[in-house]
Amino acid sequence: MEKAGFRIVRQGKHIVMSDGVRILTIPRHNPVNAFTMGGIARDAGLSIEAFKKLL
Numbered sequence: 001m002e003k004a005g006f007r008i009v010r011q012g013k014h015i016v017m018s019d020g021v022r023i024l025t026i027p028r029h030n031p032v033n034a035f036t037m038g039g040i041a042r043d044a045g046l047s048i049e050a051f052k053k054l055l
Contacts, residue, residue, distance in 0.1 A: 001026070003054045004044060019044075 002008075006017040006024060015026045024043055027036065041051035 001040075001044060001054075004046060006044065 001017050001024060005019045006022075007019070009016045009018050009023070011028075013028060015028060017024045017026065022044060024040055026032070026040055037051075038048060041048060044051075046054075
């Protein structure tokens with residue numbers, strides 16, 4: 001998400017990131033469920049295609 005302009009605000013069991021407007025909470029466990037990642041991308045204002053390009 002750093003490629004999309006988000007920066008880490010804090011870390012713990014989850015990573016909290018912000019771009020100044022939106023706040024994302026990302027779980028640290030691996031692997032992250034695909035449904036969860038889709039929701040995180042949507043919350044970040046990205047389409048699924050735009051998110052895949054950032055990977």
